Amino acid sequence: MEDDSDHPSISHIIRDLTARESVSIGEIVDVFGTRAFGALLFIFALPNLLPLPPGSSTILGAPLLLLTPQVAFGVDAPWLPKAVDARRISGADLGRVFGRLLPWVERFEKISRPRIAPVFNPLGQRMIGAICSVLAFVLILPIPLGNLLPALTIGIFGFSLFQRDGLFAVAGYVLAGFSAFLLYVAADAVIGGVRLLVNWLSGA
Numbered sequence: 001m002e003d004d005s006d007h008p009s010i011s012h013i014i015r016d017l018t019a020r021e022s023v024s025i026g027e028i029v030d031v032f033g034t035r036a037f038g039a040l041l042f043i044f045a046l047p048n049l050l051p052l053p054p055g056s057s058t059i060l061g062a063p064l065l066l067l068t069p070q071v072a073f074g075v076d077a078p079w080l081p082k083a084v085d086a087r088r089i090s091g092a093d094l095g096r097v098f099g100r101l102l103p104w105v106e107r108f109e110k111i112s113r114p115r116i117a118p119v120f121n122p123l124g125q126r127m128i129g130a131i132c133s134v135l136a137f138v139l140i141l142p143i144p145l146g147n148l149l150p151a152l153t154i155g156i157f158g159f160s161l162f163q164r165d166g167l168f169a170v171a172g173y174v175l176a177g178f179s180a181f182l183l184y185v186a187a188d189a190v191i192g193g194v195r196l197l198v199n200w201l202s203g204a
Helices: 010-018 025-049 058-071 092-096 100-111 122-139 150-164 165-201
Strands: 022-024 088-090
Touching: 010 025, 010 092, 010 100, 022 025, 022 092, 025 058, 025 092, 025 122, 025 150, 058 122, 058 150, 088 092, 100 150, 122 150, 122 165, 150 165
Parallel strands: none
Antiparallel strands: 022 088
8 A cells, every 4th residue: 555645745845836838737747646636636626716817717617527427437547638638737827726725724734634444435435436427427517506516526635645634525415415415406497487488488
């Protein structure tokens, strides 16, 4: 079993990446090594919590749609199309996106440690991947503010996978349940509104 203490933290690696002139997605995968899945879910999900230009959640969510099913199917290492793998991101852009998030990440890292290992058995990891796959699909939908909770949930799950911290995985499950409840309420409201509109038009 790997000694997780030998691995640099997410925040340390991100700070190193932001100091570079540019970095490709493939290079980011290589830097995170065997824990790349968790790190990539975290990196692509968390920026959606920030005020970004319209359509950004779709751009950031697209890689998640490729990565999360791989976790669900138990793939050992991330696979990305060559066009995505070779895409380069400037260190300055990474710094702008993560500059406001890194202090919070570092706070969470101070209280995080490997624990509740059974959460990350093969079945547990596939369950996390399946839930994140559904949330990644929701994330790219043009729902006003509808990307915040799915992004946070995927980010927490990614952090838990990277840190092997089952307590954060449990928090991810709680957030996923809350996300499902809110989606149910929103869908019920939309369906109710459509029915009212159809009834009104029928009676006109």
